[in-house]
Amino acid sequence: MSDNSSDECDTQHVLYKNRPEWSDITPLKQNDGEHPVAAIDYTEEFEDCFDYFRAVVQKKEYSERTLELTKTAASLNPANYTVWQFRREILKALNKDLNEELEYIGKVILKQTKNYQVWHHRRIIVEWLQDPSKEKYLTEKSLSEDAKNYHAWQHRQWVIKTYNLYDGELEYVDQLLQDDVKNNSAWNQRYFVVNNTTGFTQETLNREIDYTLGKIRILMENESAWNYLRGLLLHDKGGLSRNEKVTDFCETFYEQGNRSPFLLALIVDICSEKITNNGGGDGNNVYTSARAKELCNALATQYDTIRAKYWLHISETIENQANEQNSMDESSTTN
């Protein structure tokens, strides 16, 4: 391939207007009107490159030299989606080796990891090649720099879902959570994998609950893990309140004096669910509206004071819920 003149190692950039092989093209100036807004003081290199870009786009010239030009244009502004679009059309027209393109865009991505256009280009090339074999490695490399990079995760999910590459993903997620138990992206990926493979069967649910409780034990103040636990309980027939493993866990830590706001919030929600489901009617039920009220107060005044107004609102809502339930129960007994 001859289109490597704008690679990062090439420091001697020759302006297109000074290149003999471009002398047949009349560059086209940008027309920004008489009174531009949010104008940019382009460098000479930028202006020169895009003057030729405008000219060859109008001509729809698909050639080695225009392929090279798009590389320069993309290095000057990787967010220009038209440049990538034009580049793809050239690649197709010239029937280029897409493996080389994959290698090139991989390098660009690792320098521009938070740019929508470069990841999109990668995705299209993978689709054209129907070869997803290098994608996990690329995203892992990117995630090793920033383990929460949304673009990398989005690409990874797409490739896993499209080409059924779930094998080994749970182990990868586990590794990331060992590195950082607060990595919310990794927790999300865990849910994605389980949901799209085994689903939340009772067996999986038990395994995942054990796993999550283990992680919460490491760090109680971890919203991501508590959220995942709640996500699991969405699939538990008993809802939030009937999984003894979870309720025992909560009560043990509460009795030991733990006051993580996430722990208290879950107990509040368990109370709320119990009240709605059975009016708090069974004899040894500890999940009463009185307890919810007490915990909401504790959250509001001590453990989660920035959301004080919210917890007082929740307390009120639960009280109303309980009153409604009581009057319903009473009316059913009188009848």
Next chain:
Amino acid sequence: MCYEMNQLHLEASESTEIQNLYTSKFWACNFKKDKFLRSNIKMCALPNIEFERDLHRKYLNRFLHHSMPSFLANMDTNRTVLAYFCIAGLDILDDLDKISEERKQQMIDWVYQLQVCNAEELVSGFQGSTTLNTMDNNNQNSTYKWGHIATTYSSLLSLLILGDNLDRVDRKGIVQSLRSLQLEDGSFKGAKEGAENDMRFVFCAAAVSYILNDWSGIDVEKMVDFVLKSISYDGGIGQGPDLESHCGSTFCAVAALALSNNLEKLSKDQFHNLRRWLLYRLDTGFNGRPNKPSDTCYSFWTGGALKILNAYQFIESDDNPQFVLMTQDRYGGFSKWVNSVPDPMHTYFGLAGLSLMNYENLKPLFCELNCTKEVHDRLMTIHNQWS
């Protein structure tokens, strides 16, 4: 959602003099102050930081009327979006009056110059910049001269804020083109070719339809379905199904539902969990995802979504403006984090976030569209004239 402009600044190799105009190199180098701010960030008793209204006005005007330094060339295709952040920010500051009528008209004409009316190829809308425009193809359709859904949205708002009545907008053409951008799953792609699809563009499609008062370009039922399928196990909403909840995408989803009158499609539980997830984003300032640091722009993305869901009052506090104020630059503008580099996007969202906190007489917002109430009122008057 962020344009990661900080990175652009830092990577730039411009002359220090120019760069200092746009960034806070001085502040960044002032180690003592940095240490002081960092040690105070978790405390409530913060130094009383004065809101530099005048500097913000100057900062935003500088981007609008003067050439930006070349290291911002990465923003070249998003100039209308940048312009929108500056114009909308000045509106919140109630400082647009200080721009002459003549200049306002020039700005309106510049935006209209980017309008594409191309019903044949279904690419009507607004371009993000004049990058592809030459003297030859002026006001003519040509290769890749396509509207983009995000720049169409921000251009329409800029026109409205500047006082234009949208008389010259090709409403029918834009709505028809919108239809070709919706995908089978209900989401939208940004442009005819070469653009990804996600919740950002769902919001843009809904906002454009709302502004043009014409929903025939959207299969709303499919759109709502996409939004509901993107609700995550934790109650928040991602850029699409299976993706991690994020305040940017959550705002987009909630606003799209609100603008299309579909908030009631959220079940009671979904509504409750969504509000809870958003309220949990309040930390020192607002973060965009669990266990991520606070960032100025989420004071709007999160705050705006909470407003729409009628839950903002649960976290109202006199302390809330502090984080945003700490990201204020000494030369004007706001940045993502304390002690980093300002940019127009974070400046706009900083101001918008402060407006939600009823701070300093900043103009109140109509969050669903991301403009002031005043602009929305004027849009309603325009709608009346259309009908």
